[in-house]
Amino acid sequence: MRSVNNTIRAASQSNGKHRFLKVPTKNKHHVTLAPINRFIQIKDCAQKDGQYKLGRLIGSGSNAQVYQAMNMNTGEVVACKKILFKFKNQQKVDIELSFLQILQHQNIIKYISHVSTKDSLLIYQEYMPMGSISQLLNEFGPMTESTIKTYTHQILNGLEYLHNKGILHLDLKSSNILLDSCGDIKISDFGCSRHIKQDLCQSILQGSVPWMAPEVVRQEQIDTPADIWSFGCVILEMLTGKHPWFEQLDFDNVASTLLAIAFNQESPKIPGYVSEELKNFLLMCFSQDPLQRATIQQLRQSAFLQ
DSSP states (O other), X not given: OHHHHHHHHHHHHHTTOOOOOOOOOSSTTEEEOSOOOOOOOOOOOOOOTTSEEEEEEEEEOSSEEEEEEEETTTOOEEEEEEEETXXXXXXXXXXXXXXXXXXXXXXXXXEEEEEEOSSEEEEEEEOOTTOBHHHHHHHHOSOOHHHHHHHHHHHHHHHHHHHHTTEEOOOOOGXXXXXXXXXXXXXXXXXXXXXXXXXXXXXXXXXXXXXXXXXXXXXXOOOTHHHHXXXXXXXXXXXXXXXTTTTTOOTTOHHHHHHHHHHSOOOOOOOTTSOHHHHHHHHHHTOSSGXXXXXXXXXXXSGGGO
C-alpha cells in the first residue's frame, strides 16, 4: 500500500499538486481519500425494541448490508440498511444519517427512522421492490435510449434538488439509484456526500473509482460538476451494461487507474452505435474542465431530452 500512495503522491506533485490520497480498499472500485475535520450532530430517534423484524438480505456493499424488514406494529414493509462501525467509523455514519433526515423529494430515498447499537446503525427507509439500476442491468442487460431518457429526467430532478440544498452526492452510480415497481427513480446512499461550501480538499472523500471525476481524484476543490461527471457515467452504464472505463483501464491496478483518470485528459469510451443526440449529451457531461462541464439546466435543454 505504501508504494501505491508514494506513486500517486509523486505524480500529484509533478503536476503541481501537493496533496493526495490514501487508497485502502477491499473493493477495487472504492477508495478513501483524506481525513475529515468536522462532526455532525444527529437528532435522536426513539424506537421500541422489536418494532421492526429483519427479513431476507436484499443487498450488500463494502460497508453495509440491506435487509427487507417489517414494522411489526403496522405491517409496513421497509428496507433496513445495517452499517457496522468496524467497517465505517461513527463520524461517517453520522454524516450520512444527517443528510437522510433533511432530504424530502420524490426522487430521493425516503428516511423513516434509525436505531443505534454499540456496534452498528440500523437505518430504516422506504422499500424499493425493483432494487437498483445495477440489478436491472444484471438481469435484463443494457437499456434502450428511450428508457435511459425516462430515467435521466428523474435522476436530474433528484440531483438538482440535492444541489439546491447545497449537497454534493459524490458517489452516483447505478447501484445507488433505486426503482419502485412503477419505474420511479430514487437516489440513495449518502455516505460520501458533503456540503458544497465545505472545504472538500481537507475532507475524507470516498467514492467508487470508475465513476469519479478527474478533479475528485486530483483532490482539487470540488463542486457540482463532479456529480455531473458521475451522472454521465451512470448514463453510459445504462447504455452498455458495464461500468465506465471497462475496456480502457485495468482496475486490478488501483494506482495506475487513478493516475489515468486524473491526468490522461480522457473520458470513458462512448460506443459508436449511440444516437448523435445521446453522444453529445454524454460529451457535455465529460468535459475535462469542470467549469466547462454542462449544468443540469443545460442538460435539460439538450436535444437528447427534448
